[in-house]
Amino acid sequence: MNDSISRRRFLSVAPLALVGTALGSRRVSAPIVRMDAHPEPRPGITADEVMTREQLEERAVEDRVREIFDMVREMPQIADGIDCYCGCAVRPGYRSLLTCYYADGMAAGCPICQGSAQLVHRRWKDGQSLERIRRAVDARYA
Amino acid sequence: MAQFSTSVPTFLLALAVLLSTPFDATGQIVASERGRLEQTIDGTRVEIDYSRPSARGRTGLFGEVVPWGETWTPGANASTKLTLSKAVELEGEPVEPGTWGVWIELVEDGPWKVALHPDTSLFHTAHPPVSEGAYVVEVVPEQAPEFVETLQFSMPEVRGDGATLQLDWGRTRLSLDIAVESSTVLTVPPEEGRGLAGAWEFGTPGEDDGMPLTLRYDEPTERVLGEWTQGTEDYPVTMVRQAEGIYQLGFFVGDRIGEVINVWYFEFFDYQDGRPTAFEVRDTGDEIRFEGRRVGG
Numbered sequence: 191m192n193d194s195i196s197r198r199r200f201l202s203v204a205p206l207a208l209v210g211t212a213l214g215s216r217r218v219s220a221p222i223v224r225m226d227a228h229p230e231p232r233p234g235i236t237a238d239e240v241m242t243r244e245q246l247e248e249r250a251v252e253d254r255v256r257e258i259f260d261m262v263r264e265m266p267q268i269a270d271g272i273d274c275y276c277g278c279a280v281r282p283g284y285r286s287l288l289t290c291y292y293a294d295g296m297a298a299g300c301p302i303c304q305g306s307a308q309l310v311h312r313r314w315k316d317g318q319s320l321e322r323i324r325r326a327v328d329a330r331y332a
Numbered sequence: 333m334a335q336f337s338t339s340v341p342t343f344l345l346a347l348a349v350l351l352s353t354p355f356d357a358t359g360q361i362v363a364s365e366r367g368r369l370e371q372t373i374d375g376t377r378v379e380i381d382y383s384r385p386s387a388r389g390r391t392g393l394f395g396e397v398v399p400w401g402e403t404w405t406p407g408a409n410a411s412t413k414l415t416l417s418k419a420v421e422l423e424g425e426p427v428e429p430g431t432w433g434v435w436i437e438l439v440e441d442g443p444w445k446v447a448l449h450p451d452t453s454l455f456h457t458a459h460p461p462v463s464e465g466a467y468v469v470e471v472v473p474e475q476a477p478e479f480v481e482t483l484q485f486s487m488p489e490v491r492g493d494g495a496t497l498q499l500d501w502g503r504t505r506l507s508l509d510i511a512v513e514s515s516t517v518l519t520v521p522p523e524e525g526r527g528l529a530g531a532w533e534f535g536t537p538g539e540d541d542g543m544p545l546t547l548r549y550d551e552p553t554e555r556v557l558g559e560w561t562q563g564t565e566d567y568p569v570t571m572v573r574q575a576e577g578i579y580q581l582g583f584f585v586g587d588r589i590g591e592v593i594n595v596w597y598f599e600f601f602d603y604q605d606g607r608p609t610a611f612e613v614r615d616t617g618d619e620i621r622f623e624g625r626r627v628g629g
Binding site for chain 1: 574575576577578597599601616618
């Protein structure tokens with residue numbers, strides 16, 4: 191390997207990563223690193239309570255968001271082990287990223303829930319462990 | 333009545349003249365035009381609102397136009413104002429947020445005394461003693477490399493943890509260090525930090541463009557420091573922890589943290605004996621942009 195990547199190039203391409211990102215922007219750096227906030231997935235958890243396609247259609251939820259609900263339905267055991275950093279966990283009935291996709295459909299209008307689910311789904315499909323997925327979520331949303 | 337009737341034409345003429353004359357001074361050249369400098373530093377907004385006098389051929393500005401020993405506002409007309417949205421340290425002195433009048437006692441042979449005055453309504457002729465300032469710091473002026481015609485505040489250096497506020501007029505320069513409360517956490521738990529130490533190489537997947545990155549754990553500061561070698565130059569860097577094993581790359585300005593590349597995540601993995609042997613650099617869309625591997629140490 192040679193040294194053909196310059197610092198200037200590195201810095202110049204960095205902003206491109208901001209364009210078209212599915213995860214949205216975030217602050218300059220994370221002052222608080224949360225390492226142990228993630229819930230343990232409930233044994234035998236299913237996606238039965240996640241809003242259905244029909245329910246989402248009734249609410250005229252856009253296709254892009256419906257696809258994210260599809261992703262969550264594929265991996266309830268993972269999504270239930272991820273803390274959602276949108277702040278919903280303090281509300282009654284919420285405990286994990288999975289519950290953000292339950293019947294009240296809060297995730298349909300929450301970019302943090304949506305971005306987290308896309309990140310988690312991508313990494314789950316890549317075969318990453320729950321622990322590594324949690325760290326990736328922490329790094330971006332904590 | 334006769335007096336009134338004869339004065340009507342005069343009145344109308346005067347009114348016409350008045351209406352044809354611009355009341356607004358914005359279209360005229362005003363001495364020492366007002367200027368403003370505004371800069372956000374890691375969430376802290378710093379603003380300087382000041383009038384900007386010009387030298388206008390006057391060569392002896394300090395000591396002549398502004399006499400030694402005078403308490404002068406660095407500007408003209410109304411006093412210069414410094415607004416801070418959060419607490420900062422000015423030359424190491426803690427300063428509360430708010431708006432402050434800026435005054436400087438000019439000392440011929442010694443540091444100048446910069447005072448932040450709570451009364452921001454003073455005119456430049458007020459000359460309040462610096463002892464009345466809520467905060468007073470001493471700064472040694474220096475010679476500017478070039479003559480600056482119009483008094484100017486600037487921030488030639490903005491870092492992750494502060495900035496240099498610079499005042500230039502004529503051949504004189506005054507530099508003030510402003511430190512803000514930084515949101516960047518630079519410390520790394522020892523066991524994790526030691527695990528990153530070693531020689532690494534990273535580049536674009538599938539391309540022959542790798543570059544060396546050497547990391548070490550600095551025990552006294554609990555920071556992961558290193559050098560990113562590009563050609564014949566080494567750039568000092570620090571790894572800014574975002575989560576366990578996930579970092580962003582920080583660059584230095586001098587010995588202070590400069591910029592943190594917040595769109596890249598260095599994600600270490602493939603641990604052997606508790607130490608990672610590889611990393612990926614992912615962007616904010618979670619796409620892998622670079623891959624790295626341990627090559628030594």
